[in-house]
Amino acid sequence: MGKKRVVQLDSLRFFMCCMIVISHFEFLKKTVLGNVYEKHFWNPILAVDYFFVLSGFGMYLSDKRPGIKIKECVRFAIEKIKKIYPAYIFSLFLGIIWMIIEKKSILKIIICSIIDLTCLQSLTGTTSISHGINGVCWFLSSLFVTYILAPIFLNIIDNGKLNKKVKVLLFFTFVSLIITSGVAYKIDSLHLIDGKINDLYYGHPFVRCWYVFLGMIIGRLYKDIKITYRTKTEAIIIAFSIGWYLFRNSFTAYEPYLRIVDIIVVTLLVYIFSKGGGKITKFLNNSKFVKLGKHTMYIYLFHYPVRMTLGAIFEKNNMFGLSQEIGSCILIMLIVFLTIGIIKIYKYGYYKFCK
Numbered sequence: 001m002g003k004k005r006v007v008q009l010d011s012l013r014f015f016m017c018c019m020i021v022i023s024h025f026e027f028l029k030k031t032v033l034g035n036v037y038e039k040h041f042w043n044p045i046l047a048v049d050y051f052f053v054l055s056g057f058g059m060y061l062s063d064k065r066p067g068i069k070i071k072e073c074v075r076f077a078i079e080k081i082k083k084i085y086p087a088y089i090f091s092l093f094l095g096i097i098w099m100i101i102e103k104k105s106i107l108k109i110i111i112c113s114i115i116d117l118t119c120l121q122s123l124t125g126t127t128s129i130s131h132g133i134n135g136v137c138w139f140l141s142s143l144f145v146t147y148i149l150a151p152i153f154l155n156i157i158d159n160g161k162l163n164k165k166v167k168v169l170l171f172f173t174f175v176s177l178i179i180t181s182g183v184a185y186k187i188d189s190l191h192l193i194d195g196k197i198n199d200l201y202y203g204h205p206f207v208r209c210w211y212v213f214l215g216m217i218i219g220r221l222y223k224d225i226k227i228t229y230r231t232k233t234e235a236i237i238i239a240f241s242i243g244w245y246l247f248r249n250s251f252t253a254y255e256p257y258l259r260i261v262d263i264i265v266v267t268l269l270v271y272i273f274s275k276g277g278g279k280i281t282k283f284l285n286n287s288k289f290v291k292l293g294k295h296t297m298y299i300y301l302f303h304y305p306v307r308m309t310l311g312a313i314f315e316k317n318n319m320f321g322l323s324q325e326i327g328s329c330i331l332i333m334l335i336v337f338l339t340i341g342i343i344k345i346y347k348y349g350y351y352k353f354c355k
Helices: 007-023 026-030 034-040 045-061 070-082 085-101 106-118 138-158 166-189 205-224 231-250 255-274 279-284 287-294 296-316 324-353
Strands: none
Touching (some): 007 255, 007 279, 007 287, 026 034, 045 231, 045 255, 070 085, 070 138, 085 106, 085 324, 166 205, 205 255, 255 279, 296 324
16 A cells, blocks of 8 residues: 555456446447346446546545645646546547547537537536437536536545544535536436436536545545555445346345445445555555556546447447347447557557657
């Protein structure tokens, strides 16, 4: 465990990213395992929540404490995404290739490209724009807007008067997340503007910001509370997390109610493993997993346009053939190998020409 990074949490990023990638293999719904896939594996929610919470956790552990004036907040947000921004732009280029293959409107491509360059598309609240070119880039957009607000919340958490009230702040943040989620879900369900307002609950930064703030509070607790969780506790939270991931889609409860469980699970997962000292933490501290964890943003940004492009090519040319199962296996292998290849090409080009 380093001073500024908790490496087991970095390793968990890779496994969470794998959950997201698998959830984008929707073509598996047409196979004989379609019902199993849709019911148990078509579910990226826990993983997406984890990335937002972990971002806040890492932000609090950092020494950077920007001012809370508007210019300082914007500068802080730009600094936070500057390193990944070239990869983000490259992923948009890959997304445009898919849009061209799908014969999307040139006007839509231009409009979405301009909005995406600002990294503000998640503010629109409509998937046609927030997911327009590269469907997963809404995440970075939502994170960017949250980064603008982050210095204010960091300042609140750092307040020395809160030493005995951090748990109250944790409860307040939890409740705020639930309330804003409920309001967002209700607005989405109204189908405003012919149903175009449909991405407030899942992707809007004024809902997602609370996940990041939650991560900051966990970071504060991580620093303040001296405790180590052993193998038994680690195993319990891992087992529950896997169970929730596999069976969440089986529950028919009101979606905001399910989100309450999502938040509890991801909060415990991050906090317990930040304090982990058992065999599972030791397993996650393996340098190979840590290295894979550091590549997750590239995997996340690049896999989706690759998946959509190859999927479109397969569909248009009937390349699934007589067997949807065999075609799906081939498609998955191509997505994995091509994504790995693109990551290597991008990193080679980036370090050769930008360093």
